[in-house]
Amino acid sequence: MEFKQVAIWTNGAVRTENIEEFENFVLEKLGIHIKYIEEFKTLPDRDDPSSSGRNDVLFYVATEDIPMFAALRFAYRILLIEDVLNNEAQRQDYSIYPESMKALRRW
Numbered sequence: 001m002e003f004k005q006v007a008i009w010t011n012g013a014v015r016t017e018n019i020e021e022f023e024n025f026v027l028e029k030l031g032i033h034i035k036y037i038e039e040f041k042t043l044p045d046r047d048d049p050s051s052s053g054r055n056d057v058l059f060y061v062a063t064e065d066i067p068m069f070a071a072l073r074f075a076y077r078i079l080l081i082e083d084v085l086n087n088e089a090q091r092q093d094y095s096i097y098p099e100s101m102k103a104l105r106r107w
Helices: 016-029 063-074 081-091 099-104
Strands: 003-009 034-039 055-063 078-080
Touching: 003 034, 003 063, 016 034, 016 055, 016 063, 055 063, 063 078, 063 099, 081 099
Parallel strands: none
Antiparallel strands: 003 055, 003 078, 034 055
């Protein structure tokens, strides 16, 4: 199984000890194979310095599951990494996301 597409679960929390449980939960509930990457805290918004610290979860989605994932992701506040980075690039020259996320972009 190939995993290339990266998704972001905004305001989510998994914790290292629950990675396998998280991956199994998504498979059982949504029928989608994923691989956890990491969690991170967002940086402050330029206009609201107190806005930082939201916990987001990054994970890969199996290539074969992308069509089904595309239909389900919005109900769970899950975004594609490209959507997030492209939206931010259009609005501002500042990002609440760490620079390291840009390397995970696929398209």
